[in-house]
Amino acid sequence: MTIRDLGELSGEVLLFGGPYSNLQATEAVLAVADARGVAAQNVICTGDVVAYCAEPAQTVACIRASEAVLVAGNCERQLAAGAMDCGCGFEAGTTCDVLSAGWYAHVDREIGITDRAWMADLPDIVVFRHNAKRVAVIHGGVTDIARFLWSTSDEAAFEEEISAIVGKVGAVDMVIAGHSGIAFQRDVAGVQWINAGVIGMPGHSGRQKTEFVVLSDAGAEILALDYDVQTASEKMRSVGLQQGYQKALLSGYWPSEDVLPPDLRLASRASG
Template identity: 25%
Template sequence: MADDVLMYGPAGWEGPPQRYGPAARVAVLSDLHANIPALDAVLAEPDVAAADLVVLCGDLTWGPQPQETYERIAALGERVLCVRGNGDRFASWLAATADATATARQSWITAQHSPEAIAFLNRVPFGVVVEIDGLGPVHFCHGSPRSDHELVTPGTPAERFAELSASLDVGVLVTGHSHLQFAREVGGLRSVNPGSVGLPYHTGQPGTAHWALLGPDVQLRTTHYDVADAVARAHRAGDPGAEQYAETLLSPPDPASVVVDAETRIFVN
């Protein structure tokens, strides 16, 4: 790892990650990217509705419908645990600084959040730990346990994985950020990514949201939704990035290429 990499770990107000559980079943959704049709379809899944907890692994509202996404999350009440993604961190920072160098889309997305939504993002912690039946303690974060913008992929070498997970006292690490769905064993730990609900990188049918169900094992799941509706809503909302957003939904990047790029760059905001 380069010595000059700026790490985005826990905020100054945070201590060690809070611990929750025990829980029999935990639904894990990541990288929502404010895709309401995809989010609604996954939340309607019987196994998600019946889960003891729903953990959201970051990049919650960075997309075309941020306020509506915040309202969906708030409606879940105490059943939901969130961790902070790099997009969530950036939205909070932009709202506080009104950065003059922000792009049109960055400014637009930030402006779509109500004060309550920004206050919510400001409170989202860097990571949480949940005791899950059959799996023991599971650590959830967005990028890695040391930075929300570090990419963990199916191709992450064992050496780097050992470095980024060295502080953990768990048997399972769940990350997001890469938009790739996978589960693998690395150096005695299980490395899991539920994939992205809102913008998955995959080779399957467009309009497929990815998520996971934990307990007593790890189940990687998919849910189909109306992708044409998601594209139409992005345009109707006035999202300056609607064209690129639609292209990613309709022609997702190839996972193999994503892994090669991610393992070359490692840290991506």
């Protein structure tokens, strides 16, 4: 396991997850960082630069040129290893699992040797200090890079991951994670756990806007990202990615709820 320590960071820190090959969203979040005056070393991504959308190579190039800090996601690890699937942790045979074969094949065709070598060198955990707090940034989990943790997950699951993080990097006050695709904040045994969400796909809420996190003197804030959704969706159609995710960009709803726990599925919300 590779750990990168950024030391003490001052000023705002902007954190985001899952660009997902969505070049338009990636350019938009980097433009936000620039407009807010956030230094490149204070821009941190929780991984999965490539996934569902149309422009994986261009999105990687954009992230690399920005010099933002990146934690390896399962997609980066799988591509670096030459694996045949995304390693997302989808249950075999589910809709998410079946649909992933299409977009992963597109990514696999587009990402070259140089970018795969870059992915292989990415850290598993990034740590830094900010406003007297020690922060660890991961992808899904330390026990499992593709672990899904949700706002409603059992306390024990969070405690297990925090214990694993502490075992690798020492005590932390805050954890920033990604992977699951829905932003949230939760306090677990004195540790603030924040999922920064993803910028490349809406959070199954009916909104086109995606989400990211800013750390400032005022604390942690989950913010909405506006970007050129129409172009991102059209790009997907133009390369043959028409399995439902191109519609999700526009509707704000995922094509399947298989990966969600029952208490976060829309049917459960409607009846609750």
